[in-house]
Amino acid sequence: MKNTYIGSRPGLLAKKLVSLLLQGMVLAAVLGVAYILFATTQENLEIRGIESGFAFLWREAGLPIGDSLIEYDPSRSYGYAFLVGVLNTLLVSALAIVFATILGVMVGVARVSNNWLLAKCAAIYVETLRNLPLLLTLFFVYSVVLASLPHPREAIVLAEGYFLSKRGVYLPRPVAEEGFGIFVAAVCIALLLAVIFWRWAGAYKRRTGTSVPGFWGGLAIFGTLATLAYLASNSPIGSELPVYKGFNFKGGLALKPEFAALLIGLILYTAAFIGENVRSGIQSVQAGQIEAANALGVSRGVVTRLVLLPQALRVTIPATTNDYASLVKNSSLAVAIGYPDMVSIGGTIIGQNGQAIEIIAMWMAVYLTINLIISLVMNVLNARVQVVER
Amino acid sequence: MQSRTVTFHASPPRPAPVNQTNAIGWMRRNLFGGWKDTAITLVLLAILLSFVPDLIQWLFLNATYQGDDDVCRQNGGACWPFIIEKFQVLMIGVYPQDLSWRPAVSALALMGLAALTYSGRIRGVTLIAAWAILPIFALIMIGGAFGMQKVDQSVWGGLMLSIMLALVGVIVSIPLGVLLALGRHYGSPTVKVLCVTFIELLRGVPLITILFMASVMMPLFLPPELVINNLLRIQIGMILFSSAYMAEVVRGGLQAIPKGQTEASLSLGVTPARTIAFVVVPQALRHVLPPLIGRCIALFKDTSLVIIVGLLDFLGMVKGAALDTDWLGFQAEAYVFAAFVYWLICYSLSLYGRRLEQRGPSAHT
Numbered sequence: 001m002k003n004t005y006i007g008s009r010p011g012l013l014a015k016k017l018v019s020l021l022l023q024g025m026v027l028a029a030v031l032g033v034a035y036i037l038f039a040t041t042q043e044n045l046e047i048r049g050i051e052s053g054f055a056f057l058w059r060e061a062g063l064p065i066g067d068s069l070i071e072y073d074p075s076r077s078y079g080y081a082f083l084v085g086v087l088n089t090l091l092v093s094a095l096a097i098v099f100a101t102i103l104g105v106m107v108g109v110a111r112v113s114n115n116w117l118l119a120k121c122a123a124i125y126v127e128t129l130r131n132l133p134l135l136l137t138l139f140f141v142y143s144v145v146l147a148s149l150p151h152p153r154e155a156i157v158l159a160e161g162y163f164l165s166k167r168g169v170y171l172p173r174p175v176a177e178e179g180f181g182i183f184v185a186a187v188c189i190a191l192l193l194a195v196i197f198w199r200w201a202g203a204y205k206r207r208t209g210t211s212v213p214g215f216w217g218g219l220a221i222f223g224t225l226a227t228l229a230y231l232a233s234n235s236p237i238g239s240e241l242p243v244y245k246g247f248n249f250k251g252g253l254a255l256k257p258e259f260a261a262l263l264i265g266l267i268l269y270t271a272a273f274i275g276e277n278v279r280s281g282i283q284s285v286q287a288g289q290i291e292a293a294n295a296l297g298v299s300r301g302v303v304t305r306l307v308l309l310p311q312a313l314r315v316t317i318p319a320t321t322n323d324y325a326s327l328v329k330n331s332s333l334a335v336a337i338g339y340p341d342m343v344s345i346g347g348t349i350i351g352q353n354g355q356a357i358e359i360i361a362m363w364m365a366v367y368l369t370i371n372l373i374i375s376l377v378m379n380v381l382n383a384r385v386q387v388v389e390r
Numbered sequence: 391m392q393s394r395t396v397t398f399h400a401s402p403p404r405p406a407p408v409n410q411t412n413a414i415g416w417m418r419r420n421l422f423g424g425w426k427d428t429a430i431t432l433v434l435l436a437i438l439l440s441f442v443p444d445l446i447q448w449l450f451l452n453a454t455y456q457g458d459d460d461v462c463r464q465n466g467g468a469c470w471p472f473i474i475e476k477f478q479v480l481m482i483g484v485y486p487q488d489l490s491w492r493p494a495v496s497a498l499a500l501m502g503l504a505a506l507t508y509s510g511r512i513r514g515v516t517l518i519a520a521w522a523i524l525p526i527f528a529l530i531m532i533g534g535a536f537g538m539q540k541v542d543q544s545v546w547g548g549l550m551l552s553i554m555l556a557l558v559g560v561i562v563s564i565p566l567g568v569l570l571a572l573g574r575h576y577g578s579p580t581v582k583v584l585c586v587t588f589i590e591l592l593r594g595v596p597l598i599t600i601l602f603m604a605s606v607m608m609p610l611f612l613p614p615e616l617v618i619n620n621l622l623r624i625q626i627g628m629i630l631f632s633s634a635y636m637a638e639v640v641r642g643g644l645q646a647i648p649k650g651q652t653e654a655s656l657s658l659g660v661t662p663a664r665t666i667a668f669v670v671v672p673q674a675l676r677h678v679l680p681p682l683i684g685r686c687i688a689l690f691k692d693t694s695l696v697i698i699v700g701l702l703d704f705l706g707m708v709k710g711a712a713l714d715t716d717w718l719g720f721q722a723e724a725y726v727f728a729a730f731v732y733w734l735i736c737y738s739l740s741l742y743g744r745r746l747e748q749r750g751p752s753a754h755t
Contacts (some may be wrong), residue, residue: 023580030584037611096465115427116420117434123621127725131736132729133691138703140725143712238395336698356606358600368594 041357050354057082063348065340067256078349082359083346086366092259092341093370095326096266100327101320108278122275129272134330137269142261142337148281152249161241163249165217169260170242173253179233186229194218195227258339273323281316282308313385321378325371342366440607449726468718473727476711480727481496483547483702485532487540493550496528500553506740543621549731555703556690559628563689564682566629567636568671575644576639576666585637592634595693600631605699622664624696632689639681643674683743687736694732704728 045052055077062324064074072080110122127135147166150156154164161172200215230236242252254264285308293303334341346359396559407415416704422428482493502519506512512520534540564575567619573585592600598637604627605620612618618626639650647670654666675682697706712721 019578023578026584028578040608040613044448044614047614049609101706102739113430114420114428116432121434121438127737131687131733131740133694133705133732135694136725136732137726138707139705140729144722144725182570239575332596332598335598336695343596343602347602350602351604352711356602356610360603360607364591367596367599368591371594389709 007341008383016326048354052355052357054358055356056349056353056355061349063345063352065345066338067259067340081345082342082349085342088334088340089328089331089342089366090370090378092262092266092339093331095329096263096270096322096327098268099263099362100270100274103267104274104320105273105278107205107275108282111275111279112282125274126275127225129268132277134265134269135291135333135336138261138265138333138337141264141268142257146261148259152244155244155249161239161252162240163244165249166257167249168257169255170249171253171255172239172241175238175240177236177238180236183229183233183236186233187226190222190229192223196224199223229348256339258334258337260338262331262334262339265333267332268326269330273326274320278312278314278318279324280319281312281314284315317382317385322383324374324378328368328370328374361362393741405424410422420736424597446659459720462720468726469717469723472711472723475717476707476724477716479548480704480707480711480729481548482550483707484545485547485550486541486545491540492531492534492541496552498552499524499527500557522561524549525561528554528557543619547623548707550688550700551696552693552704555625555628555693555696556686559689559693560686562629563636564634566633568640568675570633570637571640572666572671574641589634589637592631593638597631597695598698600627601695601699603627606615608714609752620699621701624699624701628689628693631692632685635685636682638671639678639685640674641683643678644670645674645675646677663708680743681745683746687739689737690736691732704731 058077060075060079061078062074063081065072065081065084067088068084069091070084107125110118111126111304113119113122128294149164149166150165152165152167155163155170157163161170163170170260195218198214198218201212201217205211205214211233240252242249242254244250288385289311291308298307331341334344335344335347338344343363346363350356350359405411421431447633448467450467452465453469453470454462454465454467457471459469462471478487478490480688485493503524506520507517530536530538532541532546532554533543547713570585570589573581574589577585601624604623608618608623608626651669651673652665655669656662693703694705696703697709702710705728708724710715713726
């Protein structure tokens, strides 16, 4: 019987050659198709009189933007306008990630609660939000909930300087006054001292076995020093209150309804997913572990901190990384309700000069960068909680 | 020494104390277990009481079921005649009215097949074939062929369009996803790099940018003679996007197949291609059916994004209806109805997924 596999080097070599040849053909085919597409695109762009390249970024944009973190007016360049969009995307994503995590953890813990009512409420929340398109939630928040708020004239006053109205949420804007620099420096020093104390407490405990409340002690040190510094530098943080003037509020910190709707929608939607991650994390810890710790007389806080959390996080963190990434991508739905994020501004630019390829490449570059950063940070976090296996 | 055998009889278990089994006992355990529990329960009850009665009143008790917008405004509750009047537009968009039986037949076929699938009457190859044929049947019915009057795709809309986009998207993107996953898992280095690049690029960007690309850029890529209409371009964009996610799900299944399976098959003389097609892939798919269904739900939810590139799907029609000047001020009803429909479809799909998960990977298909 002929055997081409065992002990025949020439046969192996031939196989390798065939495989290399095949790979080369695949690559050639892909490159060929790519070249044809590229050539047709060039031709089409020429026919339509659309230029290519990134020179347009330095040209005057002339497009108005409603919400900007940095100084902006329409005489600025396209590149600058796009940057405004990138910053808006980053702002809304960062805020949404923080609040969605807080709400999500609360929902996840509530879902496994012994309290029947609490668990049921959390379950209804999760099952509702997860099974609705985010866009619908956004539309609902934007054109039903926020639109039903009163006119600025009759704005709901939550507290002195906090207004809720159809035109958005208005808050007092913190203003740095004289001595702010010194105060910031003092706070940094206080933080440093607190961290040093915390680490010393840990080292002391390891050396002597006597436990010192490092975390709470550090917090106390930080709180006391920061308060002292604030008083000593003569209260350097003032606030500018929004005032109703003309037909709207002037001054203060304004959250436009588009921003508020996008933020609320993203938080509510993502929190439902994070809540599920937290729940499955908690349920993945065997009941016996908790029971054993309880039987040994370990206090509840310590059981949570040292038995439950480290094991639950192993399941929760990887899934949550994905949810953070989708949150950032979902922030692009801003375009549907008119918040000027990167996609919305980029879309306007495409409408003006037709340079879709460049803009889409820039979108991809920014999103891939953000997602890469998220997964890097989360991987570091994940590496710290995973079991080191042999 | 004599050994005596003693037989022990366990005394029958005593019934649980009455205060543990009745309603009060249940409430004590589940609602008022301690002062913390009691506080949570009371606060939650207060919150629920503050809006649930109002909500029920608005939804049902004060609602108008018949009449026009004036009657609705007088009653103050929800205005259901608005939804009833807009029902056809929400379901099939501006599809010609006299032909509306055609989408209806397709919808019945879909529901019938869904019921058959859920009950487990049809399985295996028949099931897959039926689901592959269904969209073709629906396309023929809705678009018109074989002597039926042709209906242009520009008038397709409403829930019909959403479901079509999702159905075709799922059915085409699963095989594509399997191919991509196989390429990533078993492919030669070149193929692997190509697959990984494709998957990660598409997963790295939001669907909207893909839809923009399909709607705005695809005509630029293609020679001028080749014109693809907007709907098909967007459908292609959705399929490519979805296939990247499907590929990742399927890859999870491929990794779960023990190596012994392929080794056993190869040692029996089965060719590698047949081993992958008949040994590995079926098992892998069975493993990942629940997450695949999760992706189907996600894709159905994602179809709502097509309104941003100018298609009027269900949500687009809802938004249009909400802005109708004849029925001004009934936006909430429109969105509540939309939420109900989306929720019903997605939740029943997720229930089905959960059922498959409970049955385990070996029992189904």
